[in-house]
Amino acid sequence: MTADTPTREAMHGLILPPPVAFWPATPAWYAVYGIVAALLAWCGWLAWRRWRANAYRREALRAVAGAAPAEIAAILKRAALAAWPRAQVAGLAGADWAAFLRRTAPRAGLDAAAAERLAMLAYAPAGPSARSDAERWIRFHDPRL
Template identity: 45%
Template sequence: MADLPDTDGKNLVEMLDMLKPVPEPAPISMWPATGGWIWLGLVLLALAVWGGWRWREHRRANAYRRAALVEIGQAGDDPARLAEILRRAALSAYPRAQVASETGADWLAFLAASCPGCDFTGEAGKALVQAPWRPLPPDPAVTRLVETWVRRHRRGEAAA
């Protein structure tokens, strides 16, 4: 016990003055302690980059849908304008050879095949076929049908 200072005859304040300050701990490193965290970070970074790329590609691939929906909002239930918007959207989503030559019942069958749940057999479907060739009164049912097709159709090859 030779390391201890002599405390004989000292009061408490004097003994407190003899204390040495507590040493500061070594700084904590922000670097991961194991290599697994580094690999996990790299994998998460790669997933974030891949997810961002996929989101951008999805957004770019569906730009025609957003543009068509804006035009549908501006068409004012006019069947002729809606038929034109629908044709342009279909030409953007499907190969031109598959869409451009379709008319009449074949066009409606193509639209129905490319959008499960869309019913083109009613008056709204007939109005889409007739509207480019003769004036028809505004019809909100045609607007709803075209908007539904633009939102829900599947891109690519439609089973016509």
């Protein structure tokens, strides 16, 4: 050891500082915690509202999973009635119903032929993709359109 290095006996009288507190002591942190808690509560409330608003979609998707083609047509109509006013949807049939299906779900990627097949499900034999087309419309339609 060198002469500059203190010995163990010389360090015996040192006073250590108190440990750092875990909880912040400044009032600004309480404001930050309050704001973060309010934002989390607001985001949770929005997520809950969205989940509740999409209950008809979940129900329609469950119903489509084991439905016959004519039942799929009725399920699509019920889902549309849950999302739009009755006066806007109830009277649609044929080409008007197919146009409605395409217009309200641009993200579903339904081409004109697929929308026409969905519109005729109650009257004509269903193609192999009818169930997947109906599921895509249910998932991706936008009630704001």
